[in-house]
Amino acid sequence: MWNDKPYYSLDYYLKEKYGEKIYKIALDGGMTCPNRDGSLGYGGCIFCSERGSGDYASPRFISIHEQMEYGRTLFKEKNTGNKYIAYFQSFTNTYAPVSYLKDIFTEALTEPDVVGISIGTRPDCLGEEVIKLLVLLKNQYPDKFIWVELGLQTIHEKTATFIRRGYPLSCYDDAVLRLKAHDIPVITHIILGLPHENMTHYLETVRHLNKLGIFGIKLQLLHVIRGTDLVSYYESNPDAFFLMDKEKYLKAVVSCLEILNPDITIHRVTGDGPRELTLAPLWSLNKRDVLNSLHKYMRTQHTYQGKYYYD
Template sequence: MEIKRYYTLNQELRKVFGEKVVKLSLDAGFTCPNRDGNIGKRGCIFCGEKGGGEFAGSRIQSIEEQIEQQKKLLSKKWKANSYIAYFQSFTNTYAPIEKLRKIYWQALNIKGMVGLAIATRPDCLSDEVLSLLEQLNQKTFLWIELGLQSIHFKTEKFIRRGYPLSVYNQAIEELKKRKIRVVTHLIMGLPYETKEEMLKSIEAVAYTDTWGIKLHSLYIQKGTDLYKYYLKNPFPLLSKQEYINIVVDGIELLPKAMVVHRVTGDGEKELLYTPKWSSDKRSVLNGIDQELNRRNTYQGIRFH
């Protein structure tokens, strides 16, 4: 069996649970302060109608129904008895605390659920939310995903992220204090960033001493503000090979134990405008493995 040259979520979950664990993507009906007018009205420039949860369940169904449906759907692909409830769409800590408590427990009480993954913004982690997460963390396998995308100020403004880097830094300190696992989401190929700038973002996450990282390439979905911008101002996009090279450089920079949750994008095929290569997940993953083999390199080789 070929050895993976980077440390994947699948490997980590097998190590922790001793078996295959499947993530079920849920839409708990939340919104986002960057879309409802609290911070911004139009959201991040690339944000689609489903707030990053293109493959999540449907918000008109209950959490239980979504879980059952996702289990059924994924059972065609994986044989598993253990699951992680992944609150993926929009900002999953942005609701009154009692509602959050109820929703998380609803998921956790379902048979076979061994953990929770919660995607949110670092500016949506109040003290009471942090206390709830701390309690959950003592009961189950929990991780929090933070959408940082880039450490660079010009990009933060361009993508209308709506919070500065200092808020992310503070949030990870608060989560780390409570021993809660943190995964940072970064996008490679954001407009007008150089390769060096992208790698700086990866390097910054590498040194946070947190649990995991997610990488994907920028893709433009029809209907988003980024799509409208691109039609008027077509900026350079990464080619598949450029993206592969950046990911491999990035993997080298990460500490060996950092869990690499993802190295490809996850857009919906019908909504994808460009680049088309980003929807061919298998070929991107193979390309990354081939490049790692070609260089005879692996995760952590350039982490000091």
């Protein structure tokens, strides 16, 4: 097992690699998203919050250095660990001219206590020029890492259309293969509990990711966040809406973990919506309880990541 946890957590991976706890500082690179500025659409994905799913990021429009300073203050009470991952989280963090991207990524990589950067973006915003830049930075900073995080949410096209993701699965697959060709690790976000999906859909998504050989995965519970278009759907479709209770969610997560390749790192197993903005499900706000329940459930079931994984 991974230091007594039944799955290969990011925390475990980082402690093994750096010998200490590493914290993630969420940043706002000041960009928008083609799904919001009219290039592809105006409304964005139906679950996306006002801050482009970057609700924990530092204030917008201050420099990356200042955002890092702000982020460090949030961890100053913690007694362990003095190193950070600079996480470009809000909106689409490769949706800007390459020269601008170079400046902000370099600013983060040159912070002495940053061990690497993680860039949240869309697969249709990873043209060859952007990938060339990532390779250049990777070579310039060989002692630091560059990760790319892609919000796939599901492999199922019907659901992807419903949530207004705005790109086909083939676009995601192609981006993963191009990044992997340059040894740039990919972390994929998927959402459990999307309307019209069930366990079969989740497991098909996980099996697809196994085949692609991604580096990490975020398993997220669907949250209804105030200010998103999901709210009106939630309020007008009480019967059609499949919002999971805690037990159902734990079972879904465990089933996904059991078939997941044990070499894939787990970056999240819960939702992570801000308390004041989360409309439902409210049980998810007690993150500590969700994690404890998950670990307890997996222990009592004698199960673990990869238990039913096969090549």
